[in-house]
Amino acid sequence: MSYTVEINHIAKSFGNTQAVADVSFAVEPGEIFGLLGPNGAGKTTSVRIMLDIFKPDHGQVSILGGAMSEQKKAQIGYMPEERGLYQDIALERCLIYLATLKGLPEADARQRVNARLKQFDLAQHRTKKVKELSKGMQQKAQIISTVLHEPALIIMDEPFAALDPVNVQLIKDLLLDVRSQGASIILSTHQLHHAEELCDRLVLIDKGRVVLEGTLDDVRRQYAGHAVNVRSSEPLPAVPGVVAVKPHNHAQQWTLAPGTTPQDVLKSLVAADVPLEQFEVALPSLEEVFIRAVGGTV
Amino acid sequence: MTSRLWLIARHEYRRHVLSKGFVLVILSVPLLIAFSLGLGLLSQKMSYDGRPIGYVDHSGLLVAPPPAAPRSRSILAGLSRQPVAILSYSSEDSARQDLQAGTIQAFYVFPDEYPQTRAVRLECQRYPGGEVVRQFESFVRTNLLSAYPSEVANRIVQGAFLTVRTLDGTREYSQRAEIAQVLPLFIALAFMTLFMTASGTLMQAVVEEKDSRTSEIMFTSVSTRQFMGGKVLGVVGMVATEVLAWAAIIGLVMLVAARMPGLEWVRYMRMHPRTVLTIVALAVPAFVLYCALTAALGALVADAQESQQASALFILPSAAPFYFAFFLIERPGSLAAILLTLFPLTALTSLCLRVAFATVPLWQVVASWALLALSALGGVALAGRAFRLGMLRYGQRVSWRELFGPRREAASSSRPPAGGR
Numbered sequence: 001m002s003y004t005v006e007i008n009h010i011a012k013s014f015g016n017t018q019a020v021a022d023v024s025f026a027v028e029p030g031e032i033f034g035l036l037g038p039n040g041a042g043k044t045t046s047v048r049i050m051l052d053i054f055k056p057d058h059g060q061v062s063i064l065g066g067a068m069s070e071q072k073k074a075q076i077g078y079m080p081e082e083r084g085l086y087q088d089i090a091l092e093r094c095l096i097y098l099a100t101l102k103g104l105p106e107a108d109a110r111q112r113v114n115a116r117l118k119q120f121d122l123a124q125h126r127t128k129k130v131k132e133l134s135k136g137m138q139q140k141a142q143i144i145s146t147v148l149h150e151p152a153l154i155i156m157d158e159p160f161a162a163l164d165p166v167n168v169q170l171i172k173d174l175l176l177d178v179r180s181q182g183a184s185i186i187l188s189t190h191q192l193h194h195a196e197e198l199c200d201r202l203v204l205i206d207k208g209r210v211v212l213e214g215t216l217d218d219v220r221r222q223y224a225g226h227a228v229n230v231r232s233s234e235p236l237p238a239v240p241g242v243v244a245v246k247p248h249n250h251a252q253q254w255t256l257a258p259g260t261t262p263q264d265v266l267k268s269l270v271a272a273d274v275p276l277e278q279f280e281v282a283l284p285s286l287e288e289v290f291i292r293a294v295g296g297t298v
Numbered sequence: 299m300t301s302r303l304w305l306i307a308r309h310e311y312r313r314h315v316l317s318k319g320f321v322l323v324i325l326s327v328p329l330l331i332a333f334s335l336g337l338g339l340l341s342q343k344m345s346y347d348g349r350p351i352g353y354v355d356h357s358g359l360l361v362a363p364p365p366a367a368p369r370s371r372s373i374l375a376g377l378s379r380q381p382v383a384i385l386s387y388s389s390e391d392s393a394r395q396d397l398q399a400g401t402i403q404a405f406y407v408f409p410d411e412y413p414q415t416r417a418v419r420l421e422c423q424r425y426p427g428g429e430v431v432r433q434f435e436s437f438v439r440t441n442l443l444s445a446y447p448s449e450v451a452n453r454i455v456q457g458a459f460l461t462v463r464t465l466d467g468t469r470e471y472s473q474r475a476e477i478a479q480v481l482p483l484f485i486a487l488a489f490m491t492l493f494m495t496a497s498g499t500l501m502q503a504v505v506e507e508k509d510s511r512t513s514e515i516m517f518t519s520v521s522t523r524q525f526m527g528g529k530v531l532g533v534v535g536m537v538a539t540e541v542l543a544w545a546a547i548i549g550l551v552m553l554v555a556a557r558m559p560g561l562e563w564v565r566y567m568r569m570h571p572r573t574v575l576t577i578v579a580l581a582v583p584a585f586v587l588y589c590a591l592t593a594a595l596g597a598l599v600a601d602a603q604e605s606q607q608a609s610a611l612f613i614l615p616s617a618a619p620f621y622f623a624f625f626l627i628e629r630p631g632s633l634a635a636i637l638l639t640l641f642p643l644t645a646l647t648s649l650c651l652r653v654a655f656a657t658v659p660l661w662q663v664v665a666s667w668a669l670l671a672l673s674a675l676g677g678v679a680l681a682g683r684a685f686r687l688g689m690l691r692y693g694q695r696v697s698w699r700e701l702f703g704p705r706r707e708a709a710s711s712s713r714p715p716a717g718g719r
Contacts, residue, residue, distance in 0.1 A: 051517075051518050053517055070520075070521055073518055073519055078514065078515065078518045080515065082514060083511060084510055084512035084514065084515050086510060088313075097305075097309050098515065101302055101516075101520055
């Protein structure tokens, strides 16, 4: 399979500090890939190595089918954690300039910028200097700049920071839309609920090493306990094979005895004619997986 | 790929030129000239005594004075000088009476023996201004030469105009415009000023890039060479615009000044095209070199304040030839002068100083240009490397060892970069 990005055993140290010890992952075309990890896990360094900002001490990086080149820069949209726009020029001019550096003709860039500014409710601020915009507005502008040239690979470092819920949704819709058009998106974040909602696959990094990798379901199942979540409008009866009961999000989480399957429990409940509102195999949230995987270092 | 370099250059150029600050800088030159001229003319006007001047001629050499010339309606002529009336008196007493009454400002007495002694006596309450004396002397000369045809008399009054030319014709010294001799020196000073302002602008632009955290965005869009090259070209373009605008303004001022009485020497302010070409040819790579070095410095230092202090590192060498100006003027062909002309950081100012007083051999000009051009290219490459090394060092500086050491990446240093890990 041809991957958009393929990282093999990269490592990077700064003096005595090992930022990345051993990280490998691959991003497929047309997927949203989560690069997750606590603060200082090595996410940003991995991204910078990927983009050839840093050279790795060890390991290989293949991006868009090979080594990074000047030509490939036009096919990449990068929103760094350290946000950066030219503060002293008008918003529209700033975005057009950055888009032309990505290879868009100026007229085309202007047209796209104006359409996106309208979409992101920034049209009335187009002639304002960037520094006159609020932090959230600047972040939206930065996101526009990242996707404007329709790159094949988008890398976003903490894209939801500083955004209100309405704008978070706007960005999520944008990312889903861009993915549907075939772009690969790497989402580097520690805001796991957003990742859970958006990512097709993910890698979890801690202390510079990969802790978990796979689809969202795979990862959750990997950390799933032997339990079911049950909710009813009436009091729940005692069911054989349940060894522990605890409340869980307006329901109950039943821990099952070894040898008892969720089907056994469901049969018992149906036999007891319990009006069920919810019955599911208990899978941990990404946040729970995260906490368990990195040992509560969030 | 090259187009990105031009995009950056254009952006940088527009950012600087389409600003209020730039318009103010452009206007500062004519305003400064107007202010200086105005101040000079005002002080001249205030000290100028327009009352007539008298004379008593016992020698009989002077004929009746010409009628007082009407006051010029030209504002410029009026600002510069106005003729004073010259009155003839038959006796010293009557002249003295008018002097005491304040009707005249002074009177000269030409004794009988004036043809032999050429000595006159001046009576005044306050010595007349130099311009009044000059007008009276001109009147006396014209009278003494009255026997000659007017063209001959005028030419004799004008005196000798000595012009000395070098054998190759590239340099000349004219008594009519002595200041033209040191014109290259003024050009060198002008370049120094430009270097200082432009390098400051560029360094600020690079430091701002770090401050506004745009480095990563730029690095994932263009190469560091394109980025630094574009920035340097943009600022060079800005300075070229400044130079052209100032040249146009100064040219216009000179055109007007040349028509003003007393400022005729402006017409003779000229430089040989080869000298101009030589200076311009060296100025371009010299300027690129300075810009590249200051841009590199901007990428290396921690913040804007430090960049201001550090810029002196490159400005001082370019000013060094001025410290040796007397030596260069006295011995323009010496080995030290040649070495200063060949060394890229001192080449332009040394050459300007030397061409003012000597003919610089062509091989030295060519060698100097070649070294400068190579250094300029190297400077741009170094600036690119410095930017790559320093781009993520927000608030930190990059050491010289890292810059000139073996080729490793920015964050391969012992210090982690800014941002997350």
